[in-house]
Amino acid sequence: MKKSDREIMDILEAYDLTGCAHSAAKLAKVDPKTVRHYVAVRDAGGDPYAPAERDSIIDPWREKIEEWVERSAAEIRADVVHERLVAMGFAGSDRTTRRAVAEAKEAWHEGRRRTYRPWIVEPGMWLQFDWGAGPAIRGAATLLFCAWLAWSRYRIVIPTWDRTLGSVLCCLDSSFRILGSAPAYVLTDNEKTVTLEHVAGVPIRHPELVAAGRHYGVTVRTCEPYDPESKGGSEHTVKIAKADLVPTAVNLRAAYGSFGELEAACAAFCDKVNHRVHRETGRRPVDMLAVERARLHVIPDEPYAAALGELRLVGEDQTVRFGSVRYSTPPGHVGRQVWCRVHGEQLVITARTDRGLREIARHALSTPGNPRICDEHYPGHPAGADGPRPPRPRATTRAEGAFLELGEGAHAWLVEAGAHGAQRVRTRMSEAVELAALLGVDLIDRALGVAAAAGRFGEGDLASIAAHLARGGADAAVAVPIDETQSTQPGTDAWEGFGR
Numbered sequence: 001m002k003k004s005d006r007e008i009m010d011i012l013e014a015y016d017l018t019g020c021a022h023s024a025a026k027l028a029k030v031d032p033k034t035v036r037h038y039v040a041v042r043d044a045g046g047d048p049y050a051p052a053e054r055d056s057i058i059d060p061w062r063e064k065i066e067e068w069v070e071r072s073a074a075e076i077r078a079d080v081v082h083e084r085l086v087a088m089g090f091a092g093s094d095r096t097t098r099r100a101v102a103e104a105k106e107a108w109h110e111g112r113r114r115t116y117r118p119w120i121v122e123p124g125m126w127l128q129f130d131w132g133a134g135p136a137i138r139g140a141a142t143l144l145f146c147a148w149l150a151w152s153r154y155r156i157v158i159p160t161w162d163r164t165l166g167s168v169l170c171c172l173d174s175s176f177r178i179l180g181s182a183p184a185y186v187l188t189d190n191e192k193t194v195t196l197e198h199v200a201g202v203p204i205r206h207p208e209l210v211a212a213g214r215h216y217g218v219t220v221r222t223c224e225p226y227d228p229e230s231k232g233g234s235e236h237t238v239k240i241a242k243a244d245l246v247p248t249a250v251n252l253r254a255a256y257g258s259f260g261e262l263e264a265a266c267a268a269f270c271d272k273v274n275h276r277v278h279r280e281t282g283r284r285p286v287d288m289l290a291v292e293r294a295r296l297h298v299i300p301d302e303p304y305a306a307a308l309g310e311l312r313l314v315g316e317d318q319t320v321r322f323g324s325v326r327y328s329t330p331p332g333h334v335g336r337q338v339w340c341r342v343h344g345e346q347l348v349i350t351a352r353t354d355r356g357l358r359e360i361a362r363h364a365l366s367t368p369g370n371p372r373i374c375d376e377h378y379p380g381h382p383a384g385a386d387g388p389r390p391p392r393p394r395a396t397t398r399a400e401g402a403f404l405e406l407g408e409g410a411h412a413w414l415v416e417a418g419a420h421g422a423q424r425v426r427t428r429m430s431e432a433v434e435l436a437a438l439l440g441v442d443l444i445d446r447a448l449g450v451a452a453a454a455g456r457f458g459e460g461d462l463a464s465i466a467a468h469l470a471r472g473g474a475d476a477a478v479a480v481p482i483d484e485t486q487s488t489q490p491g492t493d494a495w496e497g498f499g500r
Contacts, residue, residue: 003034005049011038012048057092058100061085065097069104078102119150124295126150127175127218128187131163132238135246137256144266145171146241148233149179152288153278157241157266159259161342165193169212169307170341179289181296182216188234190222208306215304217297244269259344302357308350309341318377322347326371327363331379347372391415403429406441409449413457422457432462439466 003011007028014024015035025032041048058065064085068076082090082097090097127149134142143163147156156175160167176182188194195203203222213220245265247253256262274285281288312320314333319326322340327347329338338351342365349361363372393411395401403410410432417425436444447466451457456465 002051003030003038008038008048011035012042015039056096056100058085058090058096061088061090062100062104064088065100066104066107069101069108074105074108076101121150122295123151123292124297125184126187127179127183127185128234129172129175130189130234130238131191132242133246134159134242135256135262137259137262142259142262144238144241144245145175146234146237147171147175148237149183149285149289149292150233152285152292153233153281154179154285154289154292155237155241155270155273157237157245157270159262159266159344163191163193165206165208166306166309166341168193168209169304170309172212172216173303173307176216176299179293179296181293182218182299183296185219185221186213187221187223194220195222212304212306216299240273241266241269263344305339305357308339308357309348310339311337312340313337319371319373320349323365324368325366326373327361327366328371328373328377329361330377333360391418399426399430399433402433406432406436406448407445409445409447409452412452413448416452416455417457420455420457424459425457428457428459428462435463435466439470443469 007030011024011028011030011034014027015021018024018027021032021035021039024035028035038048065081068081068084078098078101079094081101082094085092085097127147129145129147132144132146134144136142140161143160145156145158145160145163145167147158148154149156156178158171158174160171172186190198190203194206194209196206197204205220205222209220244251245253245262247255253265256265274289277284310322312322314320314329314336316334317326318331318334319328320338320340321327327340327349329349329351333351336351338349338360341348341350345365347363347365348359349363350357351360352358353360361374361377363374366372393400393404393414395404404414413432414425414429417428422428432444432448443466444462447462447469450465450469451462454465456462
């Protein structure tokens with residue numbers, strides 16, 4: 001019967017005390033042969049506590065099992081091995097076979113197990129990034145750009161709709177802006193937006209990404225496939241970001257109603273993980289970043305152009321076309337190229353101005369047939385989207401110039417008179433100039449504005465309104481349109497029954 005570790009220790013202690021197997025056997029209450037066995041194992045340099053190896057029924061078949069494991073690269077199943085052994089005359093149980101196959105596979109893996117050397121990074125050297133699947137927003141899938149500054153363990157998570165080259169460059173620019181500077185190297189996977197192809201195992205970088213690296217002063221590197229010692233930090237950032245930000249039954253997070261909610265959640269997540277003590281360093285990443293900034297280098301004030309989005313030409317109508325939808329731009333950009341990029345649920349339009357690259361407009365994304373036009377972008381079109389622009393009076397004769405010089409009231413009167421189909425307009429204009437010479441320009445211009453609002457374009461109307469205003473009357477007192485509903489002519493209801 002196998003003795004327990006405590007019993008074996010008591011046997012050896014009793015023998016060391018007495019120096020005699022019989023005396024030790026009496027103290028430990030075992031047979032003297034047992035004492036001699038454990039003492040002999042210890043004296044021979046063996047482990048007396050290790051279980052004794054016994055012959056097994058499968059021992060004659062172990063070499064065959066090891067051969068099958070070797071040939072299959074440890075992929076063969078234990079039930080297949082058992083069937084073959086039974087066909088060859090093995091009489092043991094499938095449980096014995098499973099144990100033998102497990103031992104053979106463990107021995108096979110032990111000789112081929114990959115080992116890793118810890119990656120000791122310097123401050124200011126490496127920024128790693130990777131992508132993770134984000135939560136769905138109203139049925140549309142999102143992605144999480146996860147960056148990790150290796151030395152300080154500072155994490156950045158930015159949500160996007162895609163992982164195109166423009167999105168990659170935009171996220172990298174945002175990461176550098178958050179850090180306030182840039183490291184010497186950026187490390188990522190060999191995805192198509194980074195590596196175009198491999199020639200003899202050597203990755204060929206995307207020229208646009210190389211140019212962006214020169215702009216920021218960083219070198220883009222790609223890691224070896226399945227190389228956790230060089231990119232494990234960013235992969236772990238993806239893991240914890242998805243566990244916290246993607247709604248599951250575990251974190252009980254509610255679904256996001258908009259892209260803005262996801263952005264706020266990502267910002268809160270980064271603030272949380274960067275302000276708590278890191279297990280490896282024993283310090284907060286935000287504190288280590290303050291130290292590492294001394295080893296980072298300054299980035300340009302302007303982002304790399306491709307990070308701003310896709311190029312578009314501003315048309316004569318001050319709009320750009322993006323996704324078959326027209327979006328308006330402020331005045332001064334007609335015929336120029338601007339950059340358009342999707343940020344969440346908005347379209348951001350950036351242009352080069354006298355002060356450098358600046359955001360000039362931001363619109364909510366729309367669908368074809370529903371243009372996004374801001375009235376503020378068309379200050380010379382007060383009608384906006386409600387109708388055509390009203391006429392702007394321009395003098396073509398000396399008499400017209402004299403009338404229009406009276407003021408804004410004269411402009412409004414002429415526009416309204418034309419809309420109402422007033423008669424003898426030129427005569428009324430001459431009368432207004434004469435009255436202005438007699439009563440004053442300000443009074444007549446004010447009277448013309450009142451007449452335009454009230455629709456009073458008849459003979460003597462302007463003089464009547466001016467006289468009323470001259471006596472100190474209010475504008476509203478005379479702003480009554482003249483029509484049949486306001487007439488003082490008596491009706492003919494009293495004659496209806498005449499002659500009946």
